[in-house]
Amino acid sequence: MPASDSTDTLAQKIAPPQDESEAARHARILQETLAYEVSKQIDAEIRACKAALRKKKAVKVLVLGQAESGKTTTIKNFQMQYARQSWLEERHSWRAVIYLNLVRSVNLITDILSVELDETSTAADGVTLSDQHQILLLRLSPLRRIQASLEDLFATGTFPALRDDRRHSSPLSVMAAARIIRVSDDMDGLDLKPTYAPVLQEFTVFSNCGWKSVLGKSRLPEFSTGTRSPKRRHADPVDEVEDLLCSCKDDIKALWRDLGVKRSLAYHHLRVEDSSGFFLNDVDRIVARGYVPSDEDIVRARLRTMGVQEYSLTLDRGESSRTEWIMYDVAGCRTQRAAWVPYFTDVTAIIFVAPLSCFDEQLAENHRVNRLQDSFQLWDTICCSALLAHVQMILLMNKCDLLEKKLKKDKLRVHDYIPEFQGENNMKTVTTCTSTLSCMLLTY
Numbered sequence: 001m002p003a004s005d006s007t008d009t010l011a012q013k014i015a016p017p018q019d020e021s022e023a024a025r026h027a028r029i030l031q032e033t034l035a036y037e038v039s040k041q042i043d044a045e046i047r048a049c050k051a052a053l054r055k056k057k058a059v060k061v062l063v064l065g066q067a068e069s070g071k072t073t074t075i076k077n078f079q080m081q082y083a084r085q086s087w088l089e090e091r092h093s094w095r096a097v098i099y100l101n102l103v104r105s106v107n108l109i110t111d112i113l114s115v116e117l118d119e120t121s122t123a124a125d126g127v128t129l130s131d132q133h134q135i136l137l138l139r140l141s142p143l144r145r146i147q148a149s150l151e152d153l154f155a156t157g158t159f160p161a162l163r164d165d166r167r168h169s170s171p172l173s174v175m176a177a178a179r180i181i182r183v184s185d186d187m188d189g190l191d192l193k194p195t196y197a198p199v200l201q202e203f204t205v206f207s208n209c210g211w212k213s214v215l216g217k218s219r220l221p222e223f224s225t226g227t228r229s230p231k232r233r234h235a236d237p238v239d240e241v242e243d244l245l246c247s248c249k250d251d252i253k254a255l256w257r258d259l260g261v262k263r264s265l266a267y268h269h270l271r272v273e274d275s276s277g278f279f280l281n282d283v284d285r286i287v288a289r290g291y292v293p294s295d296e297d298i299v300r301a302r303l304r305t306m307g308v309q310e311y312s313l314t315l316d317r318g319e320s321s322r323t324e325w326i327m328y329d330v331a332g333c334r335t336q337r338a339a340w341v342p343y344f345t346d347v348t349a350i351i352f353v354a355p356l357s358c359f360d361e362q363l364a365e366n367h368r369v370n371r372l373q374d375s376f377q378l379w380d381t382i383c384c385s386a387l388l389a390h391v392q393m394i395l396l397m398n399k400c401d402l403l404e405k406k407l408k409k410d411k412l413r414v415h416d417y418i419p420e421f422q423g424e425n426n427m428k429t430v431t432t433c434t435s436t437l438s439c440m441l442l443t444y
């Protein structure tokens, strides 16, 4: 208890008697401790009541769509535009996700390279792999420990020591991260070259494992301005990752621009640059002391989530008269869709995210199902649900930039993948057809 001020009458009144015995002092302290605990409990209950009230009044939005459709990205964009304060507070903490994305890309490439080096000294397409590649692999091996430690951080909330050698997995055992399968075995009936193609296994966080609190833990207001104080080195364990990455920076760049590596990746049909969370072209900017993620980096950062993740946002911009919003981010793969239903009864609106660019892709969970067709079927099911009859529906057709690239640059034809599509193979026709069909399904 602070020393009482002789001029403070309240302090004088509650001060213990001067002749207080030892037993009376113990009893008083015990009573004060109990009273403090009760007070804390009442405070917690008041906070919980206020939160429940806020939740009751909040606008609730359920964001639906198939896996990798862009649901989490949509929520991030919404938060960036309308809940700017919390967005700025979280900015710094996304560094861990971006580093994990980068390190996983590097480890995937070194996995492929190890296989090539093991099998033959001549890589795909006649490019010779040399001792230099072996040395590069060795020099980049610390990135395996970084990956393991960051994944543990997101899975358990604790950060294991980076120098713990037991965590150093060999490239071959990490082949699980880039499981190599025979395309011809897996997709019989499809006219594909009998070669090997890597299937990336993404790192997944579960909504109930508290990964959001991991991001929350390293919220530091000073970072929201986009500058960082050099004094805080190693206050945050991710600073240690930053240091280790900086020491591997030149090797990472050498790996990515190496001709032999490029040819090996092409031979395995692996376009790392098209995968989610690709940052290898930004190494100079990202792997630098004092790096603070930009808005674009955060939007591009990828963390696959399982379960239903709740985002409570307080809007500080925009026209909405209701400032408390709860956005539910679901997992989109087929096995997870049943978990959406309990949320149908209490939502204000649904945003359905439909990526238009995926007309030439198959579902990861079933290679025989076209992704665009699956999206339409899912939208149809949502539109027909009696539970959602009074819910506002918003259809967000995204990935139009990728659609344009596929149509214009890659010269892919929608009709070749979806025979029912008979229109002209250009952006205008494809987007008009898909939106007309979606509207028909909604009003049907």
Ligand SMILES: Nc1nc2c(ncn2[C@@H]2O[C@H](COP(=O)(O)OP(=O)(O)OP(=O)(O)O)[C@@H](O)[C@H]2O)c(=O)[nH]1
Pocket: 065, 066, 067, 068, 069, 070, 071, 072, 073, 074, 275, 276, 277, 299, 300, 301, 302, 303, 304, 305, 330, 331, 332, 333, 398, 399, 400, 401, 402
């Ligand atoms: N080019 C482009 N990429 C996008 C767009 N929208 C999302 N993405 C990317 O698509 C990938 C998947 O996006 P997410 O938001 O993680 O997808 P999700 O629907 O939450 O996926 P799950 O969590 O697996 O269900 C990420 O790498 C995003 O950056 C877009 O409009 N254009």
Ligand SMILES: [Mg+2]
Pocket: 071, 072, 073, 303, 304, 305, 329, 330, 331
């Ligand atoms: Mg997601």
